[in-house]
Amino acid sequence: MIVTTKAIVLSALKYGDTSLIVKLFTESDGVKSYMLKGVLSSKKGKVKKGYFQPLTQLEVVANHKNKGTLESIREVKLTSSYKTLQTDVLKSSIALFLSEMLVVSLQEEEENKRLFEFISNSFSWLDDTDEVGNFHISFLVQLTSFLGFYPDDSYIDAAYFDLAEGVFVPSLYNEVMEGAGLMAFKKFLKCDYDEARLIKMGRGTRSELLNSLIRYYQLHLNDFKKPKSLEILQQVFG
Structure with missing residues (x-):
């Protein structure tokens, strides 16, 4: 099921050389974990590693299969751009x-x-x-x-x-x-x-x-x- 939802980044863990496993708290489905394949090596994709700092507030378009496995994200954008939270x-x-x-x-x-x-x-x-x-x-x-x-x-x-x-x-x-x-x-x-x-x-x-x-x-x-x-x-x- 394709879901568009607001989300808050809880954690991001490097997987292999190029991927991340991220945990988000989503408005639509609570806590969800996602595999972001190749995000660390890609510079042109719609999903960029810079979006996944702790507590970043996002809107994501995600594929939720709800089978207890890692989900996937198709698109992501910031909903709130912090001014000081990640630099102070x-x-x-x-x-x-x-x-x-x-x-x-x-x-x-x-x-x-x-x-x-x-x-x-x-x-x-x-x-x-x-x-x-x-x-x-x-x-x-x-x-x-x-x-x-x-x-x-x-x-x-x-x-x-x-x-x-x-x-x-x-x-x-x-x-x-x-x-x-x-x-x-x-x-x-x-x-x-x-x-x-x-x-x-x-x-x-x-x-x-x-x-x-x-x-x-x-x-x-x-x-x-x-x-x-x-x-x-x-x-x-x-």
Whole structure:
């Protein structure tokens, strides 16, 4: 079936000397993987390797056979041209990290337009802003609402956040978030990016909170693997 759909690049892996295997989050069918034969050696085709940087927003004309095999792309064009996301060191580090988080978090081959719109709008916002320090934290918190494990804040004044149960608790049972990281975490709940960028945190607290969020994802998603780019992100943020 020939499908024309918006898509966001999640990853691109070199295959052989001339080809790429790319994973896209499509508006029409969720996560799909494609074989781009000869794209690394071709300069004249409609499908060019430059389109497949992490989080690039595209429109693709693709052949979806939906048989669990790699699909193919006939045509591709940009739908949103980033100004700074892939050239600014901080933003590109965030983009690489979050694209890896999306690869391990998004598994479904089914339409989810609300999630697609959230991801698309989020990275357009990041491209337009100068205050990026809290973006990845806010994004990961908001993403949990689409993945089915947004924190239950019924008892938000409790002293701990139970990572396994996803609730605030008064005493220790499982792995928890606590201290300065917990206080910062509470501020990110139910706030948008404009509000999140005003939250003040030291580097140590931001790192602690990020590590707790990654552990939270790990406890709630099957086959979750910690992103390799996490170390790079933490180095960039000092």
